[in-house]
Amino acid sequence: MSENVTAQEGVLRELRVLIASGQLEPGQQVVQDSLAASLGVSRVPLREALKVLEGEGQVTYHPHRGYFVADLSVEDLVEVYRIRSLLEDEAIRVGVPLLTDEDVEYLEDILNDVEAAAKSQDVSAVTAANRRFHFALFEASNMPRLVRLIKNQWDATDAYRGVYFAAPANLAHMNQEHRTMVAALKARDVEKSIALQAAHRENSVSVVSQVIKKP
Template identity: 45%
Template structure:
C-alpha cells in the first residue's frame, strides 16, 4: 500500500520513539483496555532506557489513553458501556459540526483524496493489516473534518477518536464489516459531492452507530 507516513518527521528521540510505538500498540488493540503496561518490558523491546518510556506514558495519560494506578502502574484505559455511549454522543456533536461546514467547501482534490483513502482501505482489508485499516479509515474521515473544522475542532475530534480506537480496532478486524464500510464511505462522499448536508449527516451518523452497535455486542458477549 502506498500509505503516507503519519508524521512528516521520523521520531528523533527515545521518548518520541516510545510515544509512537506505544500509541500505535494501544490504538490497534495490541494491548487491550484494562491491560497493564510493563515499563521494563517495553524499554527492553524498544532497546531504550526506562526513562523515555515513563515520559511517553505520562503523555498518553494526559491524552486519556492510559491510566496510572499506584498499585498497578500504567494500564490501558478501560471504558464502561456508559462512557462508550458518552464518547459517541460527543462524536455526534463534534463530527456533525465539522461535516456540515465541510459540505460546499470540498474541492475535487478533496474528493480524489477521499476516493484514494477508500481504495487504500480496501487494500488494507484485503491484506489484513489492521494498522493500515485504521489509518486509511481515519484519513477518509479526516479529509472531511479538516475541510469543515478549525484546528481546535479537529484536535478535539482526534482526542475523542483515540479514546475509542482500542475498541473500534476490534470492530475493524472483523471481516464481516469490510464491504459495508467502504460502501458507506462512497455514499457519504457522493452525498457531499451533491451538496446534501442532511444526507451527509444522516449517513455519517448511521456509519458511526453501526460501529457502536458492534462494539456493544462484543462487550455484551464478553461479560455474558
C-alpha cells in the same frame, strides 16, 4: 520515511500500537521498567509518552501506583460516542461547504485505497485508510483543535475496535456507505453527510460495545 526526532516520539507511536492492537490489554498495569527495556529506552521518555496518553484518556494514572491501560465501561463508551457525534457533526457542517473539487477527488483516491485493502483482506490497511478518509473530511473544516479532539475520541476506543473489519460483509457495507457519502459530498449536502457519518458511528458503537461486554 518519517524519522523520529526524539525517542519519546517513537515511544508514543509504539505505545499507541501496543494499546490499539491489544498487546497491552485494558485494565493491565503498565510496568515502566520492563516496558522501557523492551522498547530500548529508559523510563524518562516512556513516562512522558504515558502522560500524553493519560491526557487522551488512553491510560489512567494513580500516583505511586502507576499507569493502567484504560478499561472503558459501557457508560464511558456511550459518552465517548456522544462527544464524537457533537464534534464530528460540527466538523462536517463547517467542512462540507468548504470542500473544493480537488478535495473531493482526494477523498475518492483514499476510498480506492480502502477498497484495495479490503480486496486483499488486509485488515490493518483497511483500518488505516478508513481513518485517513474520515479525517481528511474532518480537516476540511479548518479547525485543527476540533480535529484533534475528534482524534482523541477515536483513539479512546481503538483498543476495543479489534475485529470489525474482519468480516467481509461489514467491509462491503462500509464501502457502499463511503460511496454514498462521497455522492453527498459532491452535492455539498451537509445534512445527508452528517447522517451518513452518524450511521458509520453507529456501526462502530455496536461492534465496540459487544467487545466490552464480553469478558
